Structures are given as C-alpha cells and as structure tokens.
Amino acid sequence: MKKILAVIVLIFIAANSIFGQTKVSGIVVDKLKQPVPYANVVFKNSSIGTVTNEDGRFYMESPNTYTILLITSIGFADKEITLSKTVNYNFTIELSEQQELKEVVIFAGKTSKKNNPALDILRKIWEKKKKNGLYQFSQYQMEKYEKVEFDINSIDSAYRKQKIFKGMEFIFDHVDTSKVTGKTYLPIFINEALVDVYGDNKIPKVKEITKASKTSGFDGNQQILSFIKDLYSDYNIYNNYIALFDKSFTSPLSRTGIDVYNYVLKDSAYIDKKWCYNIVFYPRRKNELTFKGDFWVNDTTFAIKKINMAVTKSANINWVKDIYVEQEFEVLNDSVFLLTKDYLMSDFAFNKKEKSKGVYGKRTTYYQNHKFNVEKPEKFYKEEVNFVDNEIYKKSDEYWEENRFEKLTKDEQGVYKMLDTLKNVQAFKQITSLVTMLASGYVNYGNYDFGPIFSTFGYNEVEGFKTRLGARTYFGPNDPWRVQAFIAYGARDDKFKYGFAGKWMIDKKNRIIISGGNRRDIEQLGSQLTITNDILARNYGSSAFFTTGSNGKLTNIGLTNAYIAIEPVKNLTFQTGVSYKTLESASPVFSLDYYTTLPTAADPAGVVKSTTTQSEFNIQAEYTPNRRTIAYGVERSIANSPYTTLFVNYSQGYKGIMNSDFNYRKLEVYYKQPIIIGPLGRTNLILELGKTFGTVPLGLLSIVPGNQTFFTIENTFSNLNYYEFVTDKYATFQWNHDFNGRIFARIPFMRKLNWREFVGVKAAYGSVSDDNKAINASGLLYTAPEDVYWEYNAGVGNIFKILRIDFSWRGNYLDVPNVNKFAVKASFGFYF
Known part of the structure; x- marks a missing residue:
C-alpha cells in the first residue's frame, strides 16, 4: 500500500512540475491578416506579459498555470483567449478594430505629446x-x-x-x-x-x-x-x-x-x-x-x-x-x-x-x-x-x-x-582551436604559437613579394615571460630579414617588466608620427600588397633596444630605456644622405654620409583611464574600446656613444579622446604634438604621415604621399565622427540598407629649421606645412555589414605636382 501511495505522490509531483507552468506563442494580426506590432500580451490577472515584435510575433512563459491570455493594442478591441492546455504554440490571434471609446483616451499610431497622462508620469x-x-x-x-x-x-x-x-x-x-x-x-x-x-x-x-x-x-x-x-x-x-x-x-x-x-x-x-x-x-x-x-x-x-x-x-x-x-x-x-x-x-x-x-x-x-x-x-x-x-x-x-x-x-x-x-x-578541441586561431592570429602547437598569420605576406618595390614567418612561446595567457621572433624573405632583393625580442615580468604587483631585442628589416619611415621602438611591430607602409604611386622610399633599419617598464597605478605606465639604430636607404631611387661637412667655396662637394648611426635614451609615460585588459601576464590584450589615451615620449640622442652621429632632444605628445554623443553617434579627437631640438638628418626628422595604401589607417593623411611634408616641429589634429546610421535612417529608401555615415577633418602644421635644411644631401626638397595642410572626408560604413568606404578630398596645397586631390580608402571589420 505504501508503494502504491508513493507512486501516486510521485505522479502528483511530476504532474505539478510538468503542468504547473504555462507556455504560449503566436502571432497577432488584424482583419486583413497583417501583423500587429507592439501589441500588449499578458496572462490575465498577472503582471507577466510581453509586447509583440515588429512581425506581430510573441512568446511567453511562466512557472505558474494561467488559463486566459489577454491581448490589447491601440486602436483595437481587447481580446481574451482561453488556454485549454499548458503549452500552446503558434496561435494566430485576430484583433478587431475598436468600436467604442473607453474611459481612457486611446492613442492611435504616433501618440500625442500633449494631454498624454503617460508623459505626465514620465516627467x-x-x-x-x-x-x-x-x-x-x-x-x-x-x-x-x-x-x-x-x-x-x-x-x-x-x-x-x-x-x-x-x-x-x-x-x-x-x-x-x-x-x-x-x-x-x-x-x-x-x-x-x-x-x-x-x-x-x-x-x-x-x-x-x-x-x-x-x-x-x-x-x-x-x-x-x-x-x-x-x-x-x-x-x-x-x-x-x-x-x-x-x-x-x-x-x-x-x-x-x-x-x-x-x-x-x-x-x-x-x-x-x-x-x-x-x-x-x-x-x-x-x-x-x-x-x-x-x-x-x-x-x-x-x-x-x-x-x-x-x-x-x-x-x-x-x-x-x-x-x-x-x-x-x-x-x-x-x-x-x-x-x-x-x-x-x-x-x-x-x-x-x-x-x-x-x-x-x-x-x-x-x-x-x-x-x-x-x-x-x-x-x-x-x-x-x-x-x-x-x-x-x-x-x-x-x-x-x-x-x-x-x-x-x-x-x-x-x-x-x-x-x-x-x-x-x-572534435570539440578542434573547433575551439580554430576559434582561438582566428581570434588571436596565432596557430598553437604545444607551448608555441606560430604567426601572426595575418602578417605572413606583403609586397613593396624593393623586396617584391615578401614572406614573413613568426613564432612565440605560449604556456598560457598569464605567462610571466615570453620570447618571440620572426624571419622574412624578399623575393626581389633576395635577402633575409629577422627580429627577436624577449620580455620578463620581474614584479607582478606593479608590473615591472624588462625587455630587449634586435631587428634587421626594411620599413617605411614616416608612416606614423608618434613612434615607439617596438622590435616586432608591423609596418603597413612596407607590407601593403597594393599602393598608390611609388612605395620605394624604404629604409634598411637595424634596431637594438633594452627597456624597463612599471605600472604604479592602474593604467598609468612609465617606461625608460636605451636604443641603438642604423638607418640606410634600401632603394637606389631614394636617399637618406646628409652632409657631415657643409659645402664651401674651397670644397663645393662637402662630405656626405649615407648611413645614420644613433644611440638614444628614451623615457615615456602612457595613461589610459577606463581601459580594461585581459590576463595578468607579461603581455595583455585589450578588452574594451574606445578609451582615452595620453602618451608622452622624451628622447635624447648622444653623439659619440657607440659611434653615434648626433646630439638632439625630441619631445612627442599623443592624445586621443573618444566621445559618445548619445543618439548622434561617436566622435574621435586625436591631437599630436612634437619638436626636435638640435640638428638632425632626414632619417631622424618627423614626417607628416601619408597613406599610399588603399586602406584607412588611423593617424595618417589619406591624400598625402610618403615624405611629402618634412618637419622638426609639428602639430596635427584629426576629428572623425560616426553617426551610426542616424541620417540614413530618416531616408525611406535607405533604411533597410542599415548603412552608417562618417565624416572627418584632418589638419597638420609644421616647420623645419634652416640648419636641418642645410645638412640635407638626400636630393629631397624639404617642404613643411607652414600654411596648415588640411583634408576632409566622408564615408559610408556597414556595407554588407563588414565594409567601409571613405572618400577624402585635399583642402589645400593643390598646386604640388603629382598630388592626390581625391582618394578612396576602404576598411574591413566586424562591428555591432
């Protein structure tokens, strides 16, 4: 008898767990069978409800049992549906138009901004x-x-x-x-x-x-x-x-x-x-x-x-x-x-x-x-x-x-x-490995990562088709030390290039990190203003497959450095170190020559040197409030975007140390401020300032960064060629704004495209001293944007959800031969 009673109790409990809930789904339509969006659907005598979507569809679920569904919508008569079962799917509920006004005022379509009790409550x-x-x-x-x-x-x-x-x-x-x-x-x-x-x-x-x-x-x-x-x-x-x-x-x-x-x-x-x-x-x-x-x-x-x-x-x-x-x-x-x-x-x-x-x-x-x-x-x-x-x-x-x-x-x-x-x-391990590879850009094998795979191939006029293979140690995201290296080969110049670097976090609490490395490679100087001596950084100017105009103004660079960094306060990092570099033209059509002895009447040719050798002391600070990072090891990834960035860099060159050629001091400041303007979208403001104190050759001057690729690159000028503007004192400003599709949403035939609008303005001011002009033996005529160069752009993004196209116009300096008065750049990305 007890067993029978126990079975009955279990059946009753099971029945309650199965039937003590209500599920219902369906579509709400009008008499023409057209969907009714934003209709209110509730379980009667409860506060559990939902609103139909733009297709009139809804789904509701409750752990309690309800037998009546109430559907209401502006301009329609209320309707009750009896639920004969606990699970009711795919209802088609037809609403009738309202015949009589109720006590409450009914708002049809767009509701009034006057005499609306809901707005009084909202206030x-x-x-x-x-x-x-x-x-x-x-x-x-x-x-x-x-x-x-x-x-x-x-x-x-x-x-x-x-x-x-x-x-x-x-x-x-x-x-x-x-x-x-x-x-x-x-x-x-x-x-x-x-x-x-x-x-x-x-x-x-x-x-x-x-x-x-x-x-x-x-x-x-x-x-x-x-x-x-x-x-x-x-x-x-x-x-x-x-x-x-x-x-x-x-x-x-x-x-x-x-x-x-x-x-x-x-x-x-x-x-x-x-x-x-x-x-x-x-x-x-x-x-x-x-x-x-x-x-x-x-x-x-x-x-x-x-x-x-x-x-x-x-x-x-x-x-x-x-x-x-x-x-x-x-x-x-x-x-x-x-x-x-x-x-x-x-x-x-x-x-x-x-x-x-x-x-x-x-x-x-x-x-x-x-x-x-x-x-x-x-x-x-x-x-x-x-x-x-x-x-x-x-x-x-x-x-x-x-x-x-x-x-x-x-x-x-x-x-x-x-x-x-x-x-x-x-099988699951293989899937997760593929996802990890696409996200990180590296292929993992044991305790080693190979890549980045997206930097494997490139092209320029000096090296021709360039292949680059890299690897790094990887025991996990929290590695206290990491070693990485790459080797590259140019098919046209038939030369190998390489780079290796290592870093070790000797104190976890304040992220004290020592690092160093060496690189021998070919790159495009002047592809950005505010630079760091990152051994393994990728240079887009020398690795792009397709470019506008000539991209043969390339430099053989040898760079060795050693640094120590500390983060005493969250997102505030200080770094200091030394570097030693050599710079020499990599192309017969480009020169970095400078005079070590100026031409005189007695010696009209002067003394010319083609290689720049330079030792440099460097100290920098970076502040990135609200930045969130991933992992706690010697290398971290960024978890959020955008965030404010303030970067200050001071460098000093010492003549005579390890055959170094020049004495100089350089100060650089970079500031980026993203601003979210509610429904109007997002603005990015970027300001860069810099000055070099002392006499230096072309290889050590500041070049206003041009962009001869077909792709949008931040901090560059789309209508400038490489080395078009040479400075030792500069200030640049960039404003870019993303309207997030707000304008196109107001244009009926463009709404469904979900395209997004972008506008922007870029400006650069700079000068170059007479002393720096005097030692120039490169054949390049130094021109500085003393009249403030500017360009403006407008673009369309979210094309096919991944493509953005920017159209850029040059604002002045239009009489210079072979200038780009109009440019089209593209970029790809997966954005929400």
Whole structure:
C-alpha cells in the first residue's frame, strides 16, 4: 500500500512540475491578416506579459498555470483567449478594430505629446530619479550573484545530424527551451560569480571584489569572461542612454525619450502592495537604436518596479537579432526601490530572419543583503594594478550549493557535467582551436604559437613579394615571460630579414617588466608620427600588397633596444630605456644622405654620409583611464574600446656613444579622446604634438604621415604621399565622427540598407629649421606645412555589414605636382 501511495505522490509531483507552468506563442494580426506590432500580451490577472515584435510575433512563459491570455493594442478591441492546455504554440490571434471609446483616451499610431497622462508620469520619473534606489545614500554595499550562459539556439533534427557534431551527439540530451523566444537551445558555456559590491556616491567610486567564480565550457576562461564583461557592460535604465554592444540606445526613461518613443498609459494595479501604473512604449521611427516594451512605476515615489524591453528588429545593429532586458525592483522601508534582478538576453545571428540559427548570450544578476552609509577610506577603492586570486576558482560544489542565490535547476546541473565531458572530445578541441586561431592570429602547437598569420605576406618595390614567418612561446595567457621572433624573405632583393625580442615580468604587483631585442628589416619611415621602438611591430607602409604611386622610399633599419617598464597605478605606465639604430636607404631611387661637412667655396662637394648611426635614451609615460585588459601576464590584450589615451615620449640622442652621429632632444605628445554623443553617434579627437631640438638628418626628422595604401589607417593623411611634408616641429589634429546610421535612417529608401555615415577633418602644421635644411644631401626638397595642410572626408560604413568606404578630398596645397586631390580608402571589420 505504501508503494502504491508513493507512486501516486510521485505522479502528483511530476504532474505539478510538468503542468504547473504555462507556455504560449503566436502571432497577432488584424482583419486583413497583417501583423500587429507592439501589441500588449499578458496572462490575465498577472503582471507577466510581453509586447509583440515588429512581425506581430510573441512568446511567453511562466512557472505558474494561467488559463486566459489577454491581448490589447491601440486602436483595437481587447481580446481574451482561453488556454485549454499548458503549452500552446503558434496561435494566430485576430484583433478587431475598436468600436467604442473607453474611459481612457486611446492613442492611435504616433501618440500625442500633449494631454498624454503617460508623459505626465514620465516627467515625474525624471524629477525623482536622483532620489531613488542607491542614489539616496552616501555609501552602499551589497552581494551580487551573476550567471552568464551562451547557448546554440534553434536546435532541430536537421541541425543535430550535421557532421560537425559527430562524436558529440550526447550533448543534445541537454536541449532546453527559452522562456523569452520559445526556441530550443543547447548550452555551451556557463559562468557563475559571487561578488561583493561597494560604492561611494560622494567620490564617486565603485569597487567589486569577486569571492568565487566557476566556469564550464571553453578553455581560456579569462579571455572569454573579459569579452563577456565588455559585451554585457553594466547599465542604468534611468540614464538617458544605455550602452549595449558598443552602441548608445535611447532609454525609454530618457529625457529625450518623448522624441523617439510613443508612450501609452495602459493599466494600473497593486504589485507587492504598492499601487503602480503600467506604461507601454514603442519607437516612433524605424532603424533607430530604441526599445519596445513596458514598465510598472510606483504612484508616489515614481520609482520603477518592473521593466521589460526588447530592442526593435529594425535597429541598426549587426549580428544581433534580439536583445531582451528585464529588471525587477523590491521595496525597502516602504520607499526605497532597489534593483534585485537584472536579466539580459541577446540572440547573436548572421541575419534577423525569424528561423535563422544563432547563439543566445544570457546574463542573470541578483542582488541582496544591502547595507548603507558604511564609509570606507578612499584608498579602499583604488584599483589593483595586476592582482589575481586563483583561489576564487577553486571553490567546492558544496560551497556553491550553500552560497549561490538561486539554485541550479536539474537541467543546469546536467549541463555542467556535459560541458566538462565535452572539453575532452577531440572534435570539440578542434573547433575551439580554430576559434582561438582566428581570434588571436596565432596557430598553437604545444607551448608555441606560430604567426601572426595575418602578417605572413606583403609586397613593396624593393623586396617584391615578401614572406614573413613568426613564432612565440605560449604556456598560457598569464605567462610571466615570453620570447618571440620572426624571419622574412624578399623575393626581389633576395635577402633575409629577422627580429627577436624577449620580455620578463620581474614584479607582478606593479608590473615591472624588462625587455630587449634586435631587428634587421626594411620599413617605411614616416608612416606614423608618434613612434615607439617596438622590435616586432608591423609596418603597413612596407607590407601593403597594393599602393598608390611609388612605395620605394624604404629604409634598411637595424634596431637594438633594452627597456624597463612599471605600472604604479592602474593604467598609468612609465617606461625608460636605451636604443641603438642604423638607418640606410634600401632603394637606389631614394636617399637618406646628409652632409657631415657643409659645402664651401674651397670644397663645393662637402662630405656626405649615407648611413645614420644613433644611440638614444628614451623615457615615456602612457595613461589610459577606463581601459580594461585581459590576463595578468607579461603581455595583455585589450578588452574594451574606445578609451582615452595620453602618451608622452622624451628622447635624447648622444653623439659619440657607440659611434653615434648626433646630439638632439625630441619631445612627442599623443592624445586621443573618444566621445559618445548619445543618439548622434561617436566622435574621435586625436591631437599630436612634437619638436626636435638640435640638428638632425632626414632619417631622424618627423614626417607628416601619408597613406599610399588603399586602406584607412588611423593617424595618417589619406591624400598625402610618403615624405611629402618634412618637419622638426609639428602639430596635427584629426576629428572623425560616426553617426551610426542616424541620417540614413530618416531616408525611406535607405533604411533597410542599415548603412552608417562618417565624416572627418584632418589638419597638420609644421616647420623645419634652416640648419636641418642645410645638412640635407638626400636630393629631397624639404617642404613643411607652414600654411596648415588640411583634408576632409566622408564615408559610408556597414556595407554588407563588414565594409567601409571613405572618400577624402585635399583642402589645400593643390598646386604640388603629382598630388592626390581625391582618394578612396576602404576598411574591413566586424562591428555591432
């Protein structure tokens, strides 16, 4: 009898787990069978709902059982659908036009900016936002639990049979269904983290201390997690603009929201014993970076209680089909609304078609145990320069069971085991190796990387077809030392070139690094202004396959250096060292000759030397606030872009040391400032200043950098040839602006192209002293841009999602022979 009773209980529990939930999907149409976008779909007598997308489609899911679906839309009569089952897919719901006006004013199409109660509420939200949540307190601290997951979606029978999954068929035992889209998905990466968060609104500063981190999926977790943190950066819905995927989306709570959104006061109800208004919002125009959705707001504090929003499919963003945001707030002490749950899901895909396959990226964050006005010293918030605690990755399963805010479901627990097993499958290892190779540019074999593969081939007039092979040691991303080298061969000059360098981090805390190396190669001097003595840097001027005009003004360079660097404060680096270099023309059509003895009446030929030999002392400082880096070893990768950069370099040449030829001093300053201007896009400002004190030959002067390739290269002038302007004192300025497609979005026939507009101006001023002109024996006529050279450009980007074309016009110095009055440059890249 007990066994029978136990079976009955198990059946009842199973029934509850299976049927104690509701799933529904479908499309909402009008009487002409046309989709109804932005219709409100809710489970009746609940606050669980969604808004149909631009194709009228929707999907909803709840762990509770509901039997009635309520559909409402502006201009249409409300409609209720009875749900006969717990799982109801592919409904077609037809709405009828509104016959009678209700008590509330109905707004059709674009809502009015006058006499709209929703806008009155919105203005109250603006007024109160600085008095809500964490802003009310001088200091705050809380615990955070964050779970990030990546999943392959739209799994079907045909997908499972693909050859790529041969030997990995067991993974499909863990397919699940998305609560947002209703599509099947297969988890491939999971990370959990427990973090203590501290903030001080007076300073203002925020510090996060990770207590535990657990990952299953791909190896190289630091790189993946850093990429994810940049991909899913923190945001505040109260801000005017929300930064997602390197784009600025207008928040529905923005002070400029009235210009880009329609707002409708849809409902009011008690939520957690607080009377709240429900406001639906949707975009006024297509192609702009906006959301659609709804939020519940309290009627006294005007704090948000709950918000759901999704990026519109017409938004000008690449590789992302859907973005869904859900936030929930809880009430503390009757008046303080604190964020307790933040859910963000994105669907990465090659196109935005409904049936296209892709990858879900999901981040779920919970907050708890808030404390307020516990002041900490300002030095507490100082960032660690190079700190990693490997113990946080070693927490036991029992620790996670006890401390995670949300218990893992049985499916999620199974996924952990599946991913750990998958890492040992050979086919999966091959896939991850291919992904790593494309991302890093190196092919790994054991403890060695070979590459970069993208620098293998090049061409110039001196070397002809050039082949370059490189390698480096690689034991992991946190290597304290690294050695790398390359060898190159030119088919035309029949000569080998080489370079090798090594670096060692002797102090991890302050990143004290010693380095040195040697290189013998051919390169294009004057391809950039502010230069570093990087042994293994690639020179685009001498390695481009195709160029405009002659690119034979090349130099044989021998460079040896030794440096020591330190980072005493996060993102502030100092470096000092010495270098020894020799410079000699590599081409019979180009000369670096200079006079060691000037011509006189007695000796009209003077004494000419062709090789420059120079010893140099160097000290430099670089400050990059807000830059985030990957890994903690001797070499790091950059995790975010853009960020401000300030670089100052001082060099001093010493005559006589190791047969060095010249005494001089050189000061260089480089400053780059990116500025995000909300819906107007992003601006980049670049300023470079420099001066050489002393008499030096052509090889040591500052050349305003031309660009004779067919590709856009930052910090160069598209309409200048190499060596067109020679200076010993210079100032250059560049302004580039990306409108992110805002202008084209207003042009009906161009909206669907999702092209993006770029404009820019570049200017250069410089001079060269009479003494430097006097020792010139190269035959090159020194010309400096004393009248301020300038050029301007306009471009179209996002062509086929990867191509940008810039058209550039020369502003002055038009009478110079063989100048480029007009130039076309291209660039390729994968951008959101």
